[in-house]
């Protein structure tokens with residue numbers, strides 16, 4: 001086991017608890033999903049895991065050490081073993097791609113040349129060898145997230161925390177990023193905590209999943225098991241919601257194929273419905 005949360009609680013000021021008695025065990029080498037609706041407390045959990053937020057109660061045990069008991073220097077060291085990837089990439093826009101990947105190595109005291117040479121390897125790993133000297137502004141969203149992933153694994157972390165890493169990306173780009181995460185997990189053995197509100201993401205790459213609902217973990221298990229036989233209302237709602245979205249996509253595709261056959265391939269399903277006077281909102 002690489003990460004254990006024991007009875008984790010977090011409240012801000014006098015407010016209601018944002019996390020309530022959260023206990024989870026994440027095994028070394030697995031891709032673990034944490035899914036829940038917006039506001040459930042997912043990002044707060046991610047920030048408590050690496051002690052960017054101090055929990056109000058409970059314990060975070062990472063690689064056998066309780067983070068709350070570590071002196072500051074050792075906490076920083078533990079934090080370097082946790083890579084973070086965010087929805088908004090958080091790249092330094094005034095630095096080149098390679099400059100972004102070198103950044104964590106530079107602040108950890110690496111020599112410039114060693115950092116550059118490792119950064120080039122990392123860029124190759126994420127498929128961006130040809131972009132080293134470009135600037136983030138010239139990259140697509142998917143390419144920016146690849147830079148952020150290269151940066152996040154620069155110091156060879158033992159766990160990668162991905163907070164809505166694909167939520168700003170279109171479905172195809174999302175598939176590419178998920179494939180990259182799976183590859184990093186298999187090749188480097190890095191444990192990944194995938195935090196998302198999207199079931200598709202969990203189904204694509206996670207081994208196990210926990211459902212966070214109103215500050216609490218309400219269900220944990222193998223992905224297939226949890227989604228095929230959801231026990232709690234929160235899990236059922238996630239599965240049902242996704243089933244409906246999938247059905248809506250199928251209907252739109254069916255309308256478009258009908259339009260193609262009718263020689264109206266330039267019309268989208270939405271446009272055809274609008275012209276027919278059928279509102280879809």
Ligand SMILES: Nc1ncnc2c1ncn2[C@@H]1O[C@H](COP(=O)(O)OP(=O)(O)O)[C@@H](O)[C@H]1O
Pocket residue numbers: 012018036037038039040041042043044045
């Ligand atoms: N720094 C903060 N101060 C006060 N409330 C916060 C803070 N950060 C998050 N919250 C509250 O905690 C709840 C959970 O937020 P968050 O962890 O961002 O959820 P999620 O990532 O699941 O959408 C929300 O109600 C949010 O307003």
Ligand SMILES: [Mg+2]
Pocket residue numbers: 042043044164
């Ligand atoms: Mg969030």
